[in-house]
Amino acid sequence: MKTFNYHSAKNVKEASKLASSNSVFLAGGMSTIPSMKLGFANYRDIIDIKGIKSLSGIKVSGKTVKIGATTKHVEVANSKDVKKAIPSLAALAEGIGDPQVRNRGTIGGSIANNDPSADYPSACIALNAVIHTNNRKIDADKFFKSMFETPLKSGEIIEVIEFAIPEKSNYQKYPNPASRYAIVGVYVAKHKSSVNVAVTGAKSCVYNDKDLAKALTSKFSSSSIDNFSISSSGMNSDIHASAEYRANMIKVFAKKAVDAC
């Protein structure tokens, strides 16, 4: 690892001010630190935001669940409030990585990184999340732009992710047998007037499968998508899964998710 300056920010304002084109915010560090150790990334300044109390915590109101950006996966997984309001979200958090990752990794870090195989982005899309930063609110469907890319600007910090509480929801993933990242993850959420089918792992970025969503909006049953043929065009293809296999798995796992709702 190369040398760098380490800053522990006391508040969001200070953290934002320290940011530059050669800096990174550090929360759980579950992606940042390995990429630095492997020499894939080098920064002059590491701005640690773990100590900023206002960024952590869970609040459930009538219609939404708000989760602070530095809330750890284990806290979401174990939260009675989350389990009651959106059980599938707690279950998703419980299935991220391994115990070490869940005890350090944070929801804000996961979303800001926008890894194409991460779990949380699918929750944001499926649950119509609004991402609150220190200077604006961004709808989830505008946030996940493309692989590892978001609209966040330099110095902009995610503060809270606000999820809409659905009527029913479920997340099913087929993990990569080696890394246990999602080869395909399908988050189905039935809201009052519409259904979202958010898919992670399959393409270069999380997306809402509009065709599956439409079919399930008209009738919320796995039989509605039984005869669907999902095109493999644009899907990832690697040594673990071809595009064709991923397309099959989306359907299989969407059905599983609907059945589990």
Add this chain to the structure above:
Amino acid sequence: MASLVGSRVERKEDKKLLTGRGKYTADVNFVNQTFAYFVRSPHARAQIKKVDTSKALKASGVVAVLTGADIANDKIGGLIAGWRIKSEDGSDMKVPAHPPLANDTVNYVGDHVAVVIAESLDEARNAAELVKVDYKIMKAVVSTKDAMNSDQIYKEIPKNLCFDWLLGDRAKVKEAFDKADKIIKIDLINNRLVPNAMEPRAANADYNPSTEEITLYTTSQNPHLARIIISAFNGVAPENKLRVIAPDVGGGFGSKIYPYAEEVVCSWAAKKIERPIKWVADRTESFLSDCHGRDHVTHAELAVKNDGTFLGFKNETIANIGAYASVFATVTPTYLFGPCATGVYKMPAAYTNVKAVFTNTAPVDAYRGAGRPEATYTIETIVEKAARELGMDPAEIRMKNFPTQFPFQQTLVHSVDSGDYVAGLNKSMEVADYKGFEKRKRESESKGKLRGIGLCSYFEACGIAPSPVVMMLGCGIGLWESAEVRFNPTGNVTVFTGSHSHGQGHDTTFAQIAADQLGVPIENIEISHGDTDKGPFGYGTYGSRSLTVGGTAIVKACEKIIAKGKRVAAKMLEASEDDVEFSNGEFVVAKSNKKKTIGEIAFACYLPGTYGEVKSPLPEGEEPGLKETSFFDPVNFSFPAGSHICEVEVDPETGETKVVKYTAVDDFGTIINPLVVEGQVHGGVVQGIGQALYEECRYDNSGQLITASYMDYTMPRADNLPEFKLDWTCTPSTTNPLGTKGCGEAGAIAAPAAVMNAVMNAIGAEISMPATAEKVWKVCNQNKKRNSEAA
């Protein structure tokens, strides 16, 4: 005192290993320590035009930067192939030079080009980026199957062929095939694997300029071998000036039997810069540069009669040995593979032909089972296919061809002294509830799952012996083992073994043996290994040899101790030596109450005198002290055998395969400690399941390793595994006094075939290892399409 052999004594070593008190090579730090980082080739095949170290030398903390030219100037020898193989035409095998630091060419991604030595690891690593190597990239040879028809890697080695070896009789096989009712054929790939020891390789070499002695700490299964190779072949230091210590070692699976370039370079460079040098592989370096395992492409044919009787077998294999011939690379696909080719069956005629090829990939060497898993996988999948094609039950066809008389002279080499394959398979079928399979299959079907059952009856040959025979066959070393049993004056015991424990539990099982032999409580016995300055020369631990060879040496040394003890006791008890009997730690004069404990005898041997008078307890001419050494060279291998039965459930929608039931019934002869043996079987079976379903080391066409981390290389994990059902049969080995047979590799030998036979039974089609979800799904999908078209 109750016998400890056969009891479930908890592992003595676990307390230290599980509480962080183990001492591994990376834990060792010398005063004035420096750290090494290797510059490795990023290309699979290239000429080195120039290495410019000038910038790196100026970087912060750098002590030295050394290259292939430096090691050549110092006339340090290359790494060696330890077993000479002759081709069918009588010619010697061809091997390329393998300098510890590359000189003219690099031949795989990860090949060693230069070493940067600095005050800290970070400084060494950062400076390594400044070493500028000018490469002329050449087209890499990667494919095992196509290697003989590809560009020639070394100018002195046509067709990239190391050797073309034959064991068996082609003419007899042709005769047998001419008489056959049916010929069963298979083409298979034995997938390439990365050993993945939990502890990465490491070395720490210290040179003392006053004594001119090098002390090398290293992650070795075989420190004595490392010492003799680094001395005699690499010429780094004479043997008496090189001490090699393999302290606690976290697993090896074969990949740590022999020294690598890093140990040679660290030892040589430590002498050159007169400072200690430490190198610890990171995980990616382990993937790139540990010797890999297996990698065969095989065509096999089995000639059968319609009633299932086997008439003949041929195995034609191309074995990839990577870029250089590593120490056991040439014996693994020949003498460890060929003789086991016909499995546990009467086979009137057979041959094995192996073409070993060089490619631009990491060297391939022994990996848990070494040759025997490859042989077993081939015969056990072709036998299962024969059963399918003849409409026989897979158990029935096996039973029909098992030998029932022992000793059993196998077709190719081995004379198997003991075994009972019929009893083993019967017991395994009983434990696995073989008869109940159809019911379980229907239950799985009702859940939309496909269920399959697979058998594997294996035998293996371990504890390679005897030395004169293996040396006649081309082995560069002997394969006996040593033990020294040393009583301390106060009556406790230290046992030195030339074998090495890196997970096998020798501290416990060897102590059980010595405790039984000497009648000394196990708490009073220490097992010492892994230091060439302590105890006699030995040959380390691999090939399931330690108990049958090394354990026997301990027994023999104990017998010598007891013989001397008897002489001393007779003198002290004023009896005839013939009247002294030894049992439970006491020398007793027959028909009397006169006795001495073995502790009293030891004390007398070390303090041979009496206060106030000139009187020795020792017989005239007897030397003081109580310490005996034995070197044991067995007359034959030992031949463990068994039958494993696996059941899998396949989800046809996703192709995911789950091992739902696994039964192993093994015959390891006498079992010293069932707890330790169960652990060995569990570990071996898990590695076998890993090979069958998950693990695959893959290079792309340019020779880049694309499974170079745990992000892409799939290890089997606890949640992939069922509860194992283990049981035993026992036919004691006749070639060692304990009656033991090796158990360390059995699981890895048997499991791949058992699992794959179960998968193929479930999906009704042939499929190659690893049976990943996507591969299985494709077959299920094709079956579904075919069925719907038929309907």
